[in-house]
Amino acid sequence: xxxxxxxxxxxxxxxxxxxxxxxxxxxxxxxxxxxxxxxxxxxxxxxxxxxxxxxxxxxxxxxxxxxxxxxxxxxxxxxxxxxxxxxxxxxxxxxxxxxxxxxxxxxxxxxxxxxxxxxxxxxxxxxxxxxxxxxxxxxxxxxxxxxx
Numbered sequence: 208x209x210x211x212x213x214x215x216x217x218x219x220x221x222x223x224x225x226x227x228x229x230x231x232x233x234x235x236x237x238x239x240x241x242x243x244x245x246x247x248x249x250x251x252x253x254x255x256x257x258x259x260x261x262x263x264x265x266x267x268x269x270x271x272x273x274x275x276x277x278x279x280x281x282x283x284x285x286x287x288x289x290x291x292x293x294x295x296x297x298x299x300x301x302x303x304x305x306x307x308x309x310x311x312x313x314x315x316x317x318x319x320x321x322x323x324x325x326x327x328x329x330x331x332x333x334x335x336x337x338x339x340x341x342x343x344x345x346x347x348x349x350x351x352x353x354x355x
Contacts, residue, residue: 208248208312208352209288211237214261216341218281220330227336228328233278235340238316239288240309241302248352249312253319256280261346273325280320283330283338284313306333 212234219229236256257274264270273280286309290298304312310332321327330336 208244209239210252210350212348214343214346216343218340221337222331222334227331228281230279230281230328234273234280236282237285239285240304240312241289242304246315249316250319251353253316257323279326281328282317284332
């Protein structure tokens with residue numbers, strides 16, 4: 208499981224000319240699910256993300272988490288995070304989980320984040336999406352599941 212996390216001032220996801228998810232200050236979480244991923248990976252990353260200290264305190268230091276700041280979270284499925292482009296010019300997605308498996312883990316991950324009590328929005332699974340992000344910092348981090 209790979210996750211790209213961006214701290215944002217605001218973000219939204221539009222699909223079919225309709226906004227399906229929108230947040231104010233918080234985190235955008237792009238989630239890529241591999242064939243070998245498990246609920247344990249999802250739990251680990253959900254906990255890591257909501258408790259990751261990437262919001263600044265009064266001294267300007269990374270000291271506060273999304274949970275501590277009451278930040279909002281927007282989760283967007285993104286299988287392209289599993290791209291292998293080491294060979295040739297076309298990325299291979301053979302490590303990405305098939306859609307039915309990925310959807311189950313995606314929903315499980317979303318539920319884990321929702322259980323934190325933070326406002327949580329999502330994109331549209333397996334849809335073409337337009338994601339608008341006002342990156343704050345910029346702060347962008349790549350995280351991987353516990354088993355990696």
